[in-house]
Amino acid sequence: MRTYDDIKVGDKDFVKKVVTEADVADFARISTDNNPVHLDEEYAKTTPFKSRIAHGMFSAGLISAVLGTKLPGYGTxxxxxxxKFRAPVYLGDELTAYVEVVEKIDAKKRLRMRTWVENQKGNVVTEGEAMVMFNV
Structure with a gap:
């Protein structure tokens, strides 16, 4: 298990996930966000996206997965x-969520992290910045 002192500015890690029909249905059920752009293909065809899209927070959840299991990891x-949601995520897209340490705040064992999610084409679909507390 990594310690706070082991982590350096510039450290980076990721997780990959293909977005499935079941993922979108489960996310809608858990979040209670039943917007038809996520669940109804006929409705989604009438939108600018022309097809169903995953919830924006689905991609953000992948960022959480990296932070909680990879970098910094367990105990975060x-x-x-x-x-910022930059592009739609379609069912079948393969997403890669990344985090990168941009600052260590030693007094409180906190890390400022650059966060972003790319699709299989390398397009950034979600980006932002996180603050985490290292708790191990």
Missing amino acids: IYLSQDL
Whole structure:
């Protein structure tokens, strides 16, 4: 297990996930966000996206997965997250969520992290910045 002192500015990690029909249905059920752009293909065809899209917060959840399991990892406390949704995420897209340490705040064992999610084409779909507390 990594210690706070092991982590350096510039450290980076990621997770990958293909967005499935079941993922979108489960996210809608759990979040209670039943917007038809996520769940109804006929409705989604009438939108600028022309097809169903995943919830924006689905991609943000992948950022949380990196922070909680990879970098910094287990015991991380998520304090804040700023997000910008740059592009739609379609069912079948393969997403890669990245985090990168941009600042260490030693007095409180906090890390400022650059966060972003790319699709399989390398397009950034979500980006932002997180603050986490290292708790191990």
